[in-house]
Amino acid sequence: MGNDYVPPRVPTIDEVGATERAKRFSSRSLKKSSKVAGLKLIASMVDLTTLEGADTPGKVETLCQKARQPDLQAPDVPSVGAVCVYPPMVPIAKRCLEGSGIKIAAVATYFPSGQADLDHRLVEVRETVKAGADEIDMVINRGDFLSGRYGRVFDEVEAVKEACGSARLKVILETGELKTYDNVRLASQIAIDAGADFIKTSTGKVQPAATMPVTLVMLETIRDHYLKTGKMVGMKPAGGIRTAKLALRYLAMVKEVLGDAWLSNEWFRFGASSLLNDLLMQLAKERSGNYQSSRYFTLG
Amino acid sequence: MAPGPRPLRCTSKDTPVTAKKTTKSKKTTKPPGSDTPHALLYGDLWDYAPAPESTGHTRFEKKYGHFIGGEFVAGKDHFKSINPATEEPIAEFASADAAMVDKAVKAARKAHKVWGKMRGSERAKYLFRIARMIQERSRELAVLESMDGGKPIRESRDVDIPLVAAHFFHYAGWADKLEYAFPGARVSSVGVAGQIIPWNFPLLMAAWKIAPALATGNTVVLKPAETTPLTAMKLAEIIAEAGLPPGVVNIVNGAGKTGAAIVDHPDIDKIAFTGSTDVGKIIQRAIAGTGKRLTLELGGKGxxxxxxxxxxxxxxxxxxxxxxxxxxxxxxxxxxxxxxxxxxxxxxxxxxxxxxxxxxxxxxxxxxxIGAINSxxxxxxxxxxxxxxxxxxxxxxxxxxxxxxxxxxxxxxxxxxxxxxxxxxxxxxxxxxxxxxxxxxxxxxxxxxxxxxxxxxxxxxxxxxxxxxxxxxxxxxxxxxxNTFNKFDPTSPFGGYKESGFGREGGRQGLLPYLEVR
CATH class of the missing domain: 3.40.309.10 (Aldehyde Dehydrogenase; Chain A, domain 2)
Structure with a gap:
């Protein structure tokens, strides 16, 4: 396909307008019952993540236990949506999460740079799926995108999707490197056209990671694609969402842009690690009326 | 796919609903008017709980007269101002007749002898003080504006009241720089301005009228709209507390008749009106040949x-x-x-x-x-x-x-x-x-x-x-x-062509209607 590829026509994005619209969701007042329900929903949407060079089996086991039971004091807090790890940790996560229903997501395709031969990247994907990953978080090759080789980006996503087999594919655009909202919109559409089940903002290794305007542009791409084709695509902002307050704003944005159908962990995820304990802290505050010390919340 | 974690149902209803079910149900319960094959459902799966702004901190009288010569004076022929969201009366306001308007104009004329001669830098101090007091009371003013006029608190809090303060700040800055605003000319105040404002942005329109008039050394008689007079009375309180010389700002309540009494008063030098084109035309006819200056900001169909x-x-x-x-x-x-x-x-x-x-x-x-329709x-x-x-x-x-x-x-x-x-x-x-x-x-x-x-x-x-x-x-x-719309800023002149009126408010241009330029 390579050279003949015609990139999709996407609407242009006005940066000032998109930023202003995203800001509107920050002025929603989410209190009391909607806050509690929202926080629990967000907890169920968390892709609890550890992506460090220093990851060990012990660290992943701890994370998985946290994922199953985020708060010992509050059994009504749901387990998280998925645990997100490097490929070599997948067998450990699989053992720890057996029977929990929690998905195993793995970052494959030479995360976080994506700078490797497609063949090597595909091998990594196949091995990771074979090891038990339910979801693959791939990175696109931003070099290809920024140099205008959109056909290569499309082909790469399409090939990875095929290699995923039954695993769901999340495509990381690394929006912090794409810079403009026009690029974000185009990359989102290419990824969706090539078969992405989810589109995701960032690896978490590049700043800025997820922002509200970037997520808005991606949600609008998903919305327009759904209205045109009837195909739902999921969304995962990742990196930089550390507080419950900010996560609630994202949730309001999903509600108002995509509607109720996306308000589940099947279609929306937060890529985060420290967010979960802030959610638990806010929920504890709603229960008791007081903020608890962080020492009452277990490390993940 | 393997069964995932149970999707969470967030309303009080019992049965869990999966995303897929929601997708299906939205196809059957399409919002009216929607004809796309795949509609989105903006439902109540996760709803915003009511988040009403509290009103307990607001203070206002049950009955208002007028504000003349630096004092609140009693009036007669009271009418009720209705909260359009509840249809319940908020407070009663008097209607000024010609005699009351005359009293206000006399107070303004007297005050002009002081205010018109005051150094610009001194006038600026009062305007800065008013601006700061508005900021300090912005929460109360925003709540009252929403109660009396029906506009959403998000707008009165984030748009109206901040702009009110910004207008006073902006024109406070001009007060001592008038000779630089129009280089090569000598400028002086016009005298007493009669100002009639509408109900859509009650306090903001008051600020648009009062701030440039005061900065340029004029004194004013202002009439707020009869459906939204509450925040004008609060502004009168602020003006009194700011220690503005008595009579510099006079506010009379009432409906069309009171407005006509202002327009027809022989000792008013300038009329500034914001409102409907029909009334604007009546005013223009009424003052033809009187020598009164006029600016009109009327209707539109943008x-x-x-x-x-x-x-x-x-x-x-x-x-x-x-x-x-x-x-x-x-x-x-x-x-x-x-x-x-x-x-x-x-x-x-x-x-x-x-x-x-x-x-x-x-x-x-x-x-x-979107809040309530004003009346x-x-x-x-x-x-x-x-x-x-x-x-x-x-x-x-x-x-x-x-x-x-x-x-x-x-x-x-x-x-x-x-x-x-x-x-x-x-x-x-x-x-x-x-x-x-x-x-x-x-x-x-x-x-x-x-x-x-x-x-x-x-x-x-x-x-x-x-x-x-x-x-x-x-x-x-x-x-x-x-690539934007409805953006306002005190530095930017605002006004119309054709039947939308003439004269500009805001910015340097907004000084001109209140100045004699020689």
Missing amino acids: ANIIFADAAIDQAVEGIINGIFFNQGHVCCAGSRLLVQESVHDEVVAKLKLRIESLIVGDPLDKNTD KEQLGRIKALVDAGASEGATMHQSSCALPDRGYFFRPTFFTGVSQSHRIAQEEIFGPVLSVLTFRTPDEAVAKANNTPYGLSAGVWTDKGSRLFEMAGALRAGVIWG
């Missing part, structure tokens, strides 16, 4: 022009903001949407979707996007024009939202298939009602946009910078927004 190359999602937000901001009670509202034919269907589909997620209801709820009379006028639109053959699209049982509310509405000769394309509706028209070429867009007796505002949406400037030059309107 064209919001969307070119095919525009950033459509942001343009849709601009359209929403252009017509539904303050329930459409905006003289510069983008009430005529001109869409290039090639993107008409796309824009209309997106508008239909977008009005479904607007939250209509209690103005004091922090999540409300029963205005609601009646809106309904009459909407009926006219339907009977003239335009297609109506309305949000399916529920409206509160009490109060004056109207659903966000737009008409497609509107042509220039429809009443809803020509007459100002002053409500949350948009008329959608189409055009083929830039020339046609300009011709249609200018084909109106009004000329207050216009918006242009295009990705092409050169076209933006070309259009701005060709449109006969006082305010033209590029």
